[in-house]
Amino acid sequence: MFVGLQGSGKTTTCTKYAHYHRKKGFKPSLVCADTFRAGAFDQLKQNATKANIPFYGSYTETDPVVIAQLGVEKFKKEGSDLIIVDTSGRHKQEASLFEEMRQVSEVTKPDLIIFVMDSSIGQAAFDQAQAFKQSVPVGAVIITKMDGHAKGGGALSAVAATKSPVIYLGTGEHMDEFEPFDVKPFVSRLLGMGDWSGFMDKIHDVVPMDQQPELLQKLSEGSFTLRIMYEQFQNILKMGPLNQVFSMIPGFSAELMPKGREKESQARIKKFMVMMDSMTNAELDSTNPKLFSEPSRINRIARGSGHRVQDVQEMIDEYKRLSKVWSKMKGLKIPKKGDMSALSRNMNAQQMSKVLPPQMLKQLGGMGGLQGLMKQMGSKDFGKEFGGAFGDM
Numbered sequence: 001m002f003v004g005l006q007g008s009g010k011t012t013t014c015t016k017y018a019h020y021h022r023k024k025g026f027k028p029s030l031v032c033a034d035t036f037r038a039g040a041f042d043q044l045k046q047n048a049t050k051a052n053i054p055f056y057g058s059y060t061e062t063d064p065v066v067i068a069q070l071g072v073e074k075f076k077k078e079g080s081d082l083i084i085v086d087t088s089g090r091h092k093q094e095a096s097l098f099e100e101m102r103q104v105s106e107v108t109k110p111d112l113i114i115f116v117m118d119s120s121i122g123q124a125a126f127d128q129a130q131a132f133k134q135s136v137p138v139g140a141v142i143i144t145k146m147d148g149h150a151k152g153g154g155a156l157s158a159v160a161a162t163k164s165p166v167i168y169l170g171t172g173e174h175m176d177e178f179e180p181f182d183v184k185p186f187v188s189r190l191l192g193m194g195d196w197s198g199f200m201d202k203i204h205d206v207v208p209m210d211q212q213p214e215l216l217q218k219l220s221e222g223s224f225t226l227r228i229m230y231e232q233f234q235n236i237l238k239m240g241p242l243n244q245v246f247s248m249i250p251g252f253s254a255e256l257m258p259k260g261r262e263k264e265s266q267a268r269i270k271k272f273m274v275m276m277d278s279m280t281n282a283e284l285d286s287t288n289p290k291l292f293s294e295p296s297r298i299n300r301i302a303r304g305s306g307h308r309v310q311d312v313q314e315m316i317d318e319y320k321r322l323s324k325v326w327s328k329m330k331g332l333k334i335p336k337k338g339d340m341s342a343l344s345r346n347m348n349a350q351q352m353s354k355v356l357p358p359q360m361l362k363q364l365g366g367m368g369g370l371q372g373l374m375k376q377m378g379s380k381d382f383g384k385e386f387g388g389a390f391g392d393m
């Protein structure tokens with residue numbers, strides 16, 4: 001049974017969920033117990049037809065409890081092994097709708113009640129999710145619209161309020177834009193760091209073994225020089241396929257390497273490297289941003305490399321941007337013997353607490369609460385993956 005606020009994406013998610021599980025060998029079916037929103041049944045019908053999934057609903061019956069009961073009975077008889085009941089959207093101020101939801105749950109006795117939540121809901125998530133949990137035994141959370149700008153921080157609140165794990169994410173309007181929840185990339189996104197663990201694995205493959213400890217050392221110092229950028233560009237040009245690698249590198253992603261324009265981006269990186277070839281060692285090793293606002297220096301680099309002043313400026317801007325991202329890594333504990341994959345374990349709850357709004361952090365029970373929550377959010381693997389970072393889990 002799917003529950004949630006209006007417009008959170010329940011109906012869309014029900015079909016995605018059915019489609020996903022059918023591919024795994026289930027025989028899913030859909031019941032539309034949303035009589036509140038005009039057009040809800042048509043929407044479900046349309047989606048279900050498109051996905052070729054049996055559905056049940058009514059244009060004449062106005063009681064969702066009756067529809068839900070009839071639908072579930074029908075599909076049980078027909079041997080469906082995954083009956084999905086979609087309910088109307090509602091929010092906690094609507095007591096009668098909450099009562100109705102409770103009744104639907106009572107007559108259908110669902111094995112699992114899934115709270116569907118829009119990733120952009122933010123701090124209201126806690127109260128709303130708690131209200132649902134108090135009426136029906138919510139057992140899991142699905143976060144939708146992860147393709148938007150929101151990082152999904154509200155998910156933490158929903159998990160805290162329902163004491164249930166996030167199981168899937170909706171990542172677009174289409175049927176296939178649905179994926180199992182994986183805590184690592186989710187946390188990385190919240191922290192604004194890209195997929196660090198994926199990045200680390202790639203570094204492991206690409207950066208020569210003898211350079212790895214040095215790179216880690218620099219990373220932990222948090223100081224980013226043009227020379228580091230140059231070396232990373234060199235490594236990146238060796239890696240492939242480029243776009244895939246780029247999407248994982250913290251900060252590099254979209255701006256430096258837009259999708260479908262890999263060739264151009266590659267040329268741009270090479271251009272940057274040519275300009276850096278015209279720089280002095282002192283410039284390459286400096287971490288002082290003021291150095292690069294001196295016009296005479298920029299003119300010299302432009303002339304020396306055969307580029308325009310604005311090209312040099314663009315390269316410096318890129319450096320500043322990456323430097324900012326890089327500085328977030330300051331203070332990372334370096335794993336012994338350059339064990340790159342262990343590095344991701346050192347991302348700590350403190351970094352997380354810095355990016356959460358203070359009020360949300362308080363609501364979650366401070367650092368201790370956050371640590372417990374992270375454990376609860378993720379699968380069993382979370383403790384293993386982030387074990388070093390989140391204490392004893």
Ligand SMILES: Nc1nc2c(ncn2[C@@H]2O[C@H](COP(=O)(O)OP(=O)(O)OP(=O)(O)O)[C@@H](O)[C@H]2O)c(=O)[nH]1
Binds near residue numbers: 034
């Ligand atoms: N971009 C994006 N849009 C989504 C996603 N999931 C749902 N939507 C869109 O969100 C809007 C609302 O989705 P619905 O499935 O109708 O929401 P609902 O919760 O059933 O709505 P009510 O029945 O009114 O409560 C639709 O335009 C969907 O296409 C997602 O993961 N990404």
